[in-house]
Amino acid sequence: MPVTPLFRDDFYLSTAEGTVTAVHDDGSIELDQTCFYATSGGQPGDSGFLERADGSRIELGVTTNGADKSIILHRPLDGQARPEIGEKLVLHIDWARRYKLMRMHTACHILSVVCQFPITGAAVGEDESRVDFDMSETIDKDEVTAKMMEIVAANHPIYLQWITDEELAANPGIVKSKNVRPPIGLGRVSLVCIGENAAIDSQPCGGTHVSETQEVGEIHIAKIEKKGKENRRFRIKFGKPEA
Numbered sequence: 001m002p003v004t005p006l007f008r009d010d011f012y013l014s015t016a017e018g019t020v021t022a023v024h025d026d027g028s029i030e031l032d033q034t035c036f037y038a039t040s041g042g043q044p045g046d047s048g049f050l051e052r053a054d055g056s057r058i059e060l061g062v063t064t065n066g067a068d069k070s071i072i073l074h075r076p077l078d079g080q081a082r083p084e085i086g087e088k089l090v091l092h093i094d095w096a097r098r099y100k101l102m103r104m105h106t107a108c109h110i111l112s113v114v115c116q117f118p119i120t121g122a123a124v125g126e127d128e129s130r131v132d133f134d135m136s137e138t139i140d141k142d143e144v145t146a147k148m149m150e151i152v153a154a155n156h157p158i159y160l161q162w163i164t165d166e167e168l169a170a171n172p173g174i175v176k177s178k179n180v181r182p183p184i185g186l187g188r189v190s191l192v193c194i195g196e197n198a199a200i201d202s203q204p205c206g207g208t209h210v211s212e213t214q215e216v217g218e219i220h221i222a223k224i225e226k227k228g229k230e231n232r233r234f235r236i237k238f239g240k241p242e243a
Helices: 095-114 141-153 165-170
Strands: 015-023 029-031 048-051 057-060 088-093 119-123 128-133 158-164 188-194 201-204 219-226 232-238
Touching: 095 128, 095 141, 095 188, 095 201, 095 219, 095 232, 141 219, 158 165, 165 188
Parallel strands: none
Antiparallel strands: 015 029, 015 088, 048 057, 048 088, 119 128, 128 232, 158 188, 188 201, 219 232
C-alpha cells in the first residue's frame, strides 16, 4: 500500500502517528504514513523507534525503500516485538542524528554552488560527507571553505518548489548529478532552492535540508582527493579547519 511520506513537506517533523499496513517476513514494517526518510540519493535513512499504545518501544535501524520509492520499510533491530496489522503507533525519529544529516546534506548543496562541476557521486554522513566532481582542475580547499562559509553566514533561506515529473524530463539541464537521478515516479519532484527567488541555487533533490544556511554551522573542506584523471573527491566536515 502506498505510504504518505510526511517528510517531503516538513523536514522538521520528528514525530507522527501511523497505522501498520504490512509486516514482512524479515520483520520490516510498513505504515500508512511516516516522517521517517528512507535511504536514497546518498543520504542515509532515519533511525528511531515506534511507540505502542502501552508505551513500549520497537527500536528501529536505518529506514529503507522497498521495491520502489512508494514503499518505505521501517526495520526493527533484532529481538523487537512484532506489531499487528492495523495497530496505531507513534513514530519517533532520532532527531539529533537526522538534524546532523540535514545540515550535512545542505552543506553538500552549498559545495555544489561553490564548485560548479558535474557531480559524479555523493554520500551524506553524520560527521563527514563526500562529494565527487567531474573535474581535473587544481583547487585550494581553504578557498572553497571560505566561499562556502560566506554562503552559510549570509543566512539565505532554503525552501522547496515542486515541479512535475514531466517538467523535469523537459528540463534535464537542471540536474547537477551525472550518475544519480532525482526521485521520479511519484508525480512531482522537489527543487531545493537557496536564496530569495532561488538566487543562489536550485536543484532537484529528494533529501532533507535545513531552512536557512546559517543552520549548517561551521563547516570546512578537510581534504580534496584525486580519484582519477578527471575526478576529485571533496570531504566536508563540521567545525573549523584543523591547524
